[in-house]
Amino acid sequence: MTDRNSIIGKVDWPLLLMYFALVVIGWLSIYSAGMSEGYHTIYDMSQFCGKQMMWMGISLAVGFVILLLDAKFFDAFAFWIYTVVILLLLVVLVYGRATKGATSWIDFGGGIKLQPSEFAKLGTALALACLLGRQDADLRDRKTRIGSYLVILIPAGLVLLQHDAGSALVFASFIFVLYREGLPGAGAIMLIAVAAATVFVLTLLWSPKVMCIVIGSMFALTLAYYLLNKKKGLWKMVMVFAFFIAFVFAVDYVFFNVLEPHQRIRIEVILGLNDDIKGAGYNLHQSRIAIGSGGFWGKGFLQGTQTKYDFVPEQHTDFIFCTIGEESGFKGSLVVILLYIGLLVRIIRLAERQKLAFSRIYGYAVAGIIFVHVAINIGMTIGLVPVIGIPLPFLSYGGSSLLAFTIMLAIFVKQDANRLKIL
Amino acid sequence: MNYSPKNLARRQYVIIGIFAVVGVVFLIKLFALQVLDKDLKQSADNNVLRYVTQYPARGKVFDRNGKLLVYNEAVYDLMVVPGQVSKTIDTMEFCRLLNISKDSYVERIVKAKNHSRIKASVFVAQISKEDYAHIVEILYRYPGFFFQTRTIRHYPSAIAAHTLGDIGPIDQKQLDADPYYKRDDYVGQSGIEKFYEKELRGKKGLRVVMVDVHNREKGSYLNGMLDSLPVPGKDIYLGLDAQLQAYGEQLMHGKIGSIVAIEPKTGQILAFVTSPTYDPNLLVGRARAENYNKLLNNPEKPLINRAISGTYPPGSTFKMVNGLIALQSGSITPATQFHCNGPGSTPIKCTHFHGSSPDLANAIENSCNPYFYEAFKTTINNSKFGDIKKGYEYWYQMTQALGLGHKFDTDIPYERPGNIPTRAYYDKAYGGRWNSVTIRSLGIGQGEILVTPLQLANIAALIANEGYYYPPHLIRAFGDSTAIPEKMTTRVETGIEQRHFKVIKAGMNSVFEGAHGTARGSKIPGISAGGKTGTAQNPHGDNHSIFIAFAPVDDPKIALSIIIENGGYGSTWAAPIASLMMEKYIKGYSERPAVEDRMMKGVINYAIKKKK
Numbered sequence A: 001m002t003d004r005n006s007i008i009g010k011v012d013w014p015l016l017l018m019y020f021a022l023v024v025i026g027w028l029s030i031y032s033a034g035m036s037e038g039y040h041t042i043y044d045m046s047q048f049c050g051k052q053m054m055w056m057g058i059s060l061a062v063g064f065v066i067l068l069l070d071a072k073f074f075d076a077f078a079f080w081i082y083t084v085v086i087l088l089l090l091v092v093l094v095y096g097r098a099t100k101g102a103t104s105w106i107d108f109g110g111g112i113k114l115q116p117s118e119f120a121k122l123g124t125a126l127a128l129a130c131l132l133g134r135q136d137a138d139l140r141d142r143k144t145r146i147g148s149y150l151v152i153l154i155p156a157g158l159v160l161l162q163h164d165a166g167s168a169l170v171f172a173s174f175i176f177v178l179y180r181e182g183l184p185g186a187g188a189i190m191l192i193a194v195a196a197a198t199v200f201v202l203t204l205l206w207s208p209k210v211m212c213i214v215i216g217s218m219f220a221l222t223l224a225y226y227l228l229n230k231k232k233g234l235w236k237m238v239m240v241f242a243f244f245i246a247f248v249f250a251v252d253y254v255f256f257n258v259l260e261p262h263q264r265i266r267i268e269v270i271l272g273l274n275d276d277i278k279g280a281g282y283n284l285h286q287s288r289i290a291i292g293s294g295g296f297w298g299k300g301f302l303q304g305t306q307t308k309y310d311f312v313p314e315q316h317t318d319f320i321f322c323t324i325g326e327e328s329g330f331k332g333s334l335v336v337i338l339l340y341i342g343l344l345v346r347i348i349r350l351a352e353r354q355k356l357a358f359s360r361i362y363g364y365a366v367a368g369i370i371f372v373h374v375a376i377n378i379g380m381t382i383g384l385v386p387v388i389g390i391p392l393p394f395l396s397y398g399g400s401s402l403l404a405f406t407i408m409l410a411i412f413v414k415q416d417a418n419r420l421k422i423l
Numbered sequence B: 001m002n003y004s005p006k007n008l009a010r011r012q013y014v015i016i017g018i019f020a021v022v023g024v025v026f027l028i029k030l031f032a033l034q035v036l037d038k039d040l041k042q043s044a045d046n047n048v049l050r051y052v053t054q055y056p057a058r059g060k061v062f063d064r065n066g067k068l069l070v071y072n073e074a075v076y077d078l079m080v081v082p083g084q085v086s087k088t089i090d091t092m093e094f095c096r097l098l099n100i101s102k103d104s105y106v107e108r109i110v111k112a113k114n115h116s117r118i119k120a121s122v123f124v125a126q127i128s129k130e131d132y133a134h135i136v137e138i139l140y141r142y143p144g145f146f147f148q149t150r151t152i153r154h155y156p157s158a159i160a161a162h163t164l165g166d167i168g169p170i171d172q173k174q175l176d177a178d179p180y181y182k183r184d185d186y187v188g189q190s191g192i193e194k195f196y197e198k199e200l201r202g203k204k205g206l207r208v209v210m211v212d213v214h215n216r217e218k219g220s221y222l223n224g225m226l227d228s229l230p231v232p233g234k235d236i237y238l239g240l241d242a243q244l245q246a247y248g249e250q251l252m253h254g255k256i257g258s259i260v261a262i263e264p265k266t267g268q269i270l271a272f273v274t275s276p277t278y279d280p281n282l283l284v285g286r287a288r289a290e291n292y293n294k295l296l297n298n299p300e301k302p303l304i305n306r307a308i309s310g311t312y313p314p315g316s317t318f319k320m321v322n323g324l325i326a327l328q329s330g331s332i333t334p335a336t337q338f339h340c341n342g343p344g345s346t347p348i349k350c351t352h353f354h355g356s357s358p359d360l361a362n363a364i365e366n367s368c369n370p371y372f373y374e375a376f377k378t379t380i381n382n383s384k385f386g387d388i389k390k391g392y393e394y395w396y397q398m399t400q401a402l403g404l405g406h407k408f409d410t411d412i413p414y415e416r417p418g419n420i421p422t423r424a425y426y427d428k429a430y431g432g433r434w435n436s437v438t439i440r441s442l443g444i445g446q447g448e449i450l451v452t453p454l455q456l457a458n459i460a461a462l463i464a465n466e467g468y469y470y471p472p473h474l475i476r477a478f479g480d481s482t483a484i485p486e487k488m489t490t491r492v493e494t495g496i497e498q499r500h501f502k503v504i505k506a507g508m509n510s511v512f513e514g515a516h517g518t519a520r521g522s523k524i525p526g527i528s529a530g531g532k533t534g535t536a537q538n539p540h541g542d543n544h545s546i547f548i549a550f551a552p553v554d555d556p557k558i559a560l561s562i563i564i565e566n567g568g569y570g571s572t573w574a575a576p577i578a579s580l581m582m583e584k585y586i587k588g589y590s591e592r593p594a595v596e597d598r599m600m601k602g603v604i605n606y607a608i609k610k611k612k
Helices: A004-010 A013-036 A048-068 A072-095 A116-132 A142-161 A165-180 A186-205 A208-229 A234-258 A261-270 A282-292 A320-352 A357-381 A399-417 B005-036 B039-044 B091-098 B102-115 B129-141 B172-177 B191-195 B197-201 B242-251 B285-297 B315-328 B360-366 B369-380 B388-401 B423-429 B440-444 B453-464 B498-513 B574-587 B593-601 B606-611
Strands: A097-099 A102-107 B048-054 B068-080 B121-127 B145-154 B167-169 B186-188 B205-211 B217-220 B236-238 B257-263 B268-275 B475-478 B530-536 B544-551 B558-564
Touching (some): A013 A048, A013 A399, A048 A399, A072 A102, A072 A116, A072 A142, A116 A357, A116 A399, A165 A186, A165 A357, A165 B005, A186 A234, A234 A261, A282 A320, A282 A357, A320 A357, A320 A399, A357 A399, B068 B102, B068 B129, B091 B102, B091 B129, B102 B121, B121 B129, B121 B145, B121 B285, B186 B191, B186 B197, B257 B453, B315 B360, B315 B440, B315 B453, B315 B498, B315 B530, B315 B544, B369 B388, B453 B498, B453 B544, B453 B558, B498 B530, B574 B593
Antiparallel strands (some): A097 A102, B048 B205, B167 B186, B236 B475, B257 B268, B544 B558
């Protein structure tokens, strides 16, 4: 290993330090969240914090090995890794153990369980980077486009078949990659997605009728504008408005006929249409109270009460942010959010300085995945997003999640450290 | 659009912009929640929060006539939150009030701390109303301590201890099995308290109150948003007849054994007596542990419910089973006669002198051993089965259908299955070489056969019903009229045709009324009953006295089994007690005070005898 020392000099330390900070904050929070039952040390292997420490060790070791590997390895083996992940997802579908309604674990016995969907994101990121990183790849070309869609949608579909809607949603994050790599209309897709989300919310809050009137009058105004200014492309606008009118009715139908009752209630709770604080709204209320009671300075490490009284469910996994909010207050929330934004911006900046398209695309994919996780998870705990069970990267308790995110990041760091060797 | 690399690279700013906008939106929302929203921070100004569990009232238990058997009484647990206890309190006075030593105080605080500094632990459990009144007045001087109301059971008539069961502190296994429970909870440990734990317990509520530095409650936190009301448990109506139960316990006083009485048409248990018994009020409150250990170490083993966990050879009470199987298989008819040579018979002697050769009804009346050995032999050797092993398998299947050799698994915990030996067992024991002589004891209910008193009572019930039974169970209904488990209301067919029961019932009737009936001395005035005596050989001492019976013969309202350990012949103790139980249940009183008196005062428990 001639480059052992040099690799330490070449890795991007700001990125790694932000990563370490998040992991340690997560570990301490898991320790604190577990303090409701008896005294134990942070190293206690029978507790979540002790197990998380073990996974931190494993992640660190695996991450280090990745840094020592040849950087070209991942480009070369991207599709093999992808294939293995797809097979694992199929195995889960067939033999998977049901946990919480979602069939997503493979049990290796001896308490070791893996969640292939966590690794599916990684595999997809590698495969997409490999596909789009080719010299002749061009997203304006139909073949490349269809290939990319398949690479993303196959694992997304398999995860959805496990009834893990949250993890499937994460695959939407690849839109950032496609946008950056010049997919025609990707920007419009993102805009329409935002508009559709707005229409969705407003349709439920008001009613399909009112929404039709609103969209109709907006259409009238646009029509008048186009006619008065004699602008071209009117038919495109007609299509867009027709789409939204259809969408309004689709929302109504999907909401009442397609969504499962628990999903419907979660959305109603978020919109304030349903104030069922003892039932479906319970999690949200409890987590808001926990975070809100933290104040600006927080109650102090290990001093949280809401999160210690089992009011907040899943507080060491999906709701870990509650513990931070309660015990560290707004200053803690600020630190964590700034760390995430800093980490994401750093990844994007590093991605842009890559010489290899593979490395750049992969970087964008990693940033997108982390971003969607953070947005959904924190959004959920503070009541901006319906309850969707996905972990907070690096912070939530869970070996599969921590290991998968660490590997994801380590591969990118390795690519970056290797960039100067590329001629 | 311009797709040049330079232009595409600029798209990074759009993406970074999206990240930043979401981050800012989150921070604004968090600022609003954590800094601006004052509602969520009422606790910040010197108040601490106290989480008071609202224990629901456990369901009450009534007998079949609505008589109250179990109700609740309030007691008070003194709770402590170690993190809130002030270091400057006067512990001397506090310990004196609680009647504990300083060492015990420290020990309790340490134990609570080991559990949690923030969560409340029980400091002193189950303080009486009187002591509570004294302590609560000075509690303001002791921050971190508070009272939590809880209920304990009370049994007004102190009967049916084993049936009702008891409630005890939860153990680790139970804690792990059900997340509903928390440390310091109590759960049903035996009897219906155990089986109907989920229905009886109700649902705990919670009150979150703010407490100031003077240990004063300042009202509900967040206007009660976190509070929940407790839901009381379901009441339970048992099939038990409290009067009959008490009468049975009186009759069994000074004896070891059990009485199981069943209402044949429903399978509901009318009386479930095991002796020696104990006062269920002993296992309640702070003296529970001490009393429990005393009962546990008592050589007479009063904690054991002999009616379900005692297993005995059924002796002659098994003869009806053999008679029924022989009839159903077509091996005998009611008119079939077998020769009896009295005590000179082989391979099984008869213990009675009676005219030969008896038919089936006669054989039951006289409890003729050779007759039932022959009937059993004829059944398993019946040529229609091919060979004796096949014949034995048929016989075994029929005993299973009659409710023997397995548990009923209704609502009675700790039931034992008894034993009917399988063909495989004999193949192994005799190396495959066995015949009807080898297993002759089965013909008269001896040998490897073991039954519980509950199974025996069920035999009486299915004979009373002429061919079917309902699995014996304790519950009659829930207070809220929800359905009881289906298993208990599902009729079980034995596979023996109704027509075969006529002769069996006639034989059992003449056990009371025939000239030679083995229980003719226990005839009930004005009630025609059917019964059968049994004497189970006991290698450890005097034989056990057994009796099964039902009454009235035409429309049976009660079927029962009685076992008096070391009571000798069935006719000596078990038959008279059975007759009194049936008379009491049907008439409400007994016309034979002399028999009643003799039975109640009779002592055949060795331990008690020795003391005298």
